[in-house]
Amino acid sequence: MPRKDLQPLHIYRLLPRTNCKLCGCPTCYAFAFNLISKNKRLEECPELLKEEFRDSYSALRKMLGEGERIEGSDHVLDRSRCTGCGDCVAVCNRALTTITKGGRLVQRPPVPPALKVIDGRLNVVEWSSCKRSVPGLDICNLCAEKCPFSALDLVKPEEPDEEDS
Ligand code: SF4
Ligand code: SF4
Numbered sequence: 001m002p003r004k005d006l007q008p009l010h011i012y013r014l015l016p017r018t019n020c021k022l023c024g025c026p027t028c029y030a031f032a033f034n035l036i037s038k039n040k041r042l043e044e045c046p047e048l049l050k051e052e053f054r055d056s057y058s059a060l061r062k063m064l065g066e067g068e069r070i071e072g073s074d075h076v077l078d079r080s081r082c083t084g085c086g087d088c089v090a091v092c093n094r095a096l097t098t099i100t101k102g103g104r105l106v107q108r109p110p111v112p113p114a115l116k117v118i119d120g121r122l123n124v125v126e127w128s129s130c131k132r133s134v135p136g137l138d139i140c141n142l143c144a145e146k147c148p149f150s151a152l153d154l155v156k157p158e159e160p161d162e163e164d165s
């Protein structure tokens with residue numbers, strides 16, 4: 001299943017579901033949200049590391065992939081896949097020049113580049129330039145969509161307001 005189609009319920013079903021709070025989340029369901037948004041790692045659930053959950057742990061690792069969130073952004077990068085090709089940077093630089101207003105594309109005031117390849121890996125160098133950081137702008141996914149190596153993903157830092165189990 002592609003990561004973008006992953007729902008908290010898919011994750012929750014494989015968690016211990018004891019709501020013990022040892023991971024720092026109020027419920028296992030909240031932990032599932034945090035896993036999808038990459039604010040938590042599987043290893044932060046001590047229950048999941050027990051032998052009895054070995055199969056669930058392996059299945060969850062496969063579902064969630066290996067990427068890590070680039071701090072202060074919505075970007076999740078699998079460093080082992082990123083070649084530093086710069087395709088995402090090029091598409092972003094074009095995307096940054098326009099915004100949609102009233103269904104029409106209009107020119108955006110110039111902003112510094114949001115992305116840059118440093119030492120052969122993608123970095124988010126100016127999060128405030130990314131359209132996703134600006135409330136009211138369209139949610140943009142272009143950089144992740146254009147990555148030829150499926151190294152990049154985008155997540156939202158959402159958490160559930162209450163348990164939904
Ligand atoms: S530590 Fe694991 S079992 Fe406990 S609440 Fe968090 S996700 Fe659930
Ligand atoms: S994230 Fe993808 S598109 Fe961007 S530099 Fe890495 S491999 Fe290239």
Ligand code: SF4
Pocket residue numbers: 091092093095096114115129130131132140141142143144
């Ligand atoms: S989400 Fe859009 S604006 Fe933000 S870095 Fe990617 S391409 Fe650029």
